[in-house]
Amino acid sequence: MDLLGVTIVTVALPSITDDLAASPAQSQAMLSGYTLTFAVGLITGARLGKRLGLRRAFVIGVAGFTLASLACALAGAAWVLVLAQVVQGLFAALMVPQVLAFIQLMYDPSERAKPMAAFSALLGIAAAAGPILGGVLIALDLFGTGWRGVFLVNVPIGVVVAGLALRALPPARADGHVRLDPAGLALSAASLFLMMWGLAGLADTQTPLVQVAVISLGLVLFLVFLVQQRASDRRGGQPLVPLALQQRSTFRSAVGVQILFFIPVMGFSLVITHYVQTHLDYTALLAGLVVLPWALLTGVGAGVGTTVLLPRMGRRVIHIGLLTMSLGMALVVAVVLLAPAGPAFWHFLPGSAIGGLGMGLVVGPLTEIALSRVSREHASEASGVFNSVGQLSASFGFATVGSTYFAIAAGAAGPSDGLYSDALSVALGVGIGAALLAAAVAVRLPQRHINSANQPTDVDVDR
Template structure:
């Protein structure tokens, strides 16, 4: 993890507040952040079309989404630190170039295997690109302007969450130039080329003032442990849950334990561990990470199951499915906008507890509707539960990070922020993998390649409420853990120049 508070001042941009060049630089990095966010959400809507076109199995569908998220999460561990060492501008431009090439490969994929490989490359390049965004903003703008800039950053992320599914539905359904779903990836190519041209001209280079080192042993152990766990979870159902799958999952435990031991030993020697072990001595931090783990796992599971339920179960078009998600996205954006600045200073952890409760109520409401209306459920009927779920998520995600990190010592703020962001991404990958257990296991074999019969479509309709019941259970456990969070935010070591967490 990297600490963006030890950055060197930029050479020229922030020394001239009136210089318009920095606003062009801001547009470039915000566009890159938007590309990453949209690329995650835009793919979900196109999954059934990809599945039909490439004949992808359920496990391949999972890897199309999980490959990106997993590579992104694992790359975040070192992406920010590479920027600290070799230069944020250099790593950002390299990431944009790689992301653009990977997007073109996704659009040209002739098989599910090629698409999965290209998605992994996309995620790895995003992991080099995205961590530099806030670091570049931090060194480009003086403190007096950062509040306005970070507000714009939040607005872009909110807009991306709403625009992604809609844009995915439009592009998939419009079938521009006969490209179908491929256009959702190819749209990144002109954006990436423009970003490279403008970024090369307007971005200023910066590095960390302190010497930073990588931890290749820790990176290898973390990657191996997570793959040993997630690969058999994703592939197990398709192969009838063979013995080798359980052996690999069992082997993941000692490997991940070895990672923890290595991090502790490296910290004692005065090295630079990927994860600062002392963070977990605080009960509030450990509880916060666990709540994040449960919440993001449920999110990854929900969105994959939900989009397949809408299109293959209820027969929605990609555009109709994308539009159905608007109430959720609006709810997240609205609640997140007021939670940290307005609600948390007054109510503390009660805001998060209210969010988890609202999320659970929305899930239970959705479960009742899915069972009561079955295959006749309409988008209008989904508006109330989706809105409540979105409000609940918005009241959890941003406040949770702020509440827990507020008590972390300043010198570990970068590491703590990185842990939270990485856990969020890894948990989403875990949720996608668990779809084999909680959703795909309930479907007939005949629908495995996107050609479900009427009986297969009914299986999607029947499997979704069971998945929602599991999600409600995840939320119940998360609610209990919130009582270990600090009651109020506290900032024992304030620093007005600290960049907010990713």
């Protein structure tokens, strides 16, 4: 529900913009409003899971997400849709971190590889399948709903998920002594907001210094947040990111890879679907089918990468995945540059398939590496931080890869202008650069992956 909520909007955006007469700023807010509030709220959502109990927090999150989706579908103005998406993101922040926390708590270390592989495979498939489902729903136009169907689909899913959760998930005990750390929440929210606002505005070349100043202020506040978290921990408080979690070198390195990894993933989905609809006049459904191989191969890569390759190859599987994903995007750039007037549909498929396979080889093993050495005591916080970083990276993808594409494409004289091909090529080049930088950061991951079955469950095993 979460990842479909992010990616499904990318393919529906042209239809939404036309129907609601949305301004460029409102269109950008439709992409970033959800992901930004989601990223800001995830760590606090993980803390609320401890305070309310995991199952109760999850069900409340699902219910709120479902009602907010209904509000999105009923929106009659662009600003109403943006506001509903902000609310949707906040409830998603309560829903999502409980999932990984449940895996950590319900399974012994020796049993986690398979459920983690399943989780990662579905995560990758959902991220890539959003444009496909969005295209199908818009093409079907069930009951004349048009783009509103991409939000209405969450309503029956949410009802079923909430019912299954109440029946199948254990009622994890609530801890009323857990506090929320409002100072940490305020600092993290302000820093993330400023960084994302500044990055999104870099496409406006008239005020680059202002945007750089905003980004710099956000970075300063983030450093203040880290200092505040350490001070709170040393005073015996309850920071959003415990010091014990910050000091785990494996977790820190995995977070570094994660924040770079989703930039090309989400950026690719956004710009390729917009390019083929705007420049090549594809339908929303055909645009979704362009990334179908990405979705299918992501699931395959995640399953094989986590259960087969990671135990044998360690961090090398992460490097192979990032390089494979970069190769896939480079192939898409090549076919676009060789046929700027318009590549054939099938020309996109090899690059899409190779890119999806590379994504799968990263998303599954990286999640397993990041959380395998985290004790159960910090399962909720680790889940919140890791998910938050992934969503922040998705926002970075929209703000960097997306803004690069839209800034160049803005100069196009019409849909047939070859400037769209230049815009796509440069934007995907930015995404490839982020993937290669992630591969460099991945050098700091453990060279060999130690089977969590051989590790203590509730002690610090990584200093």
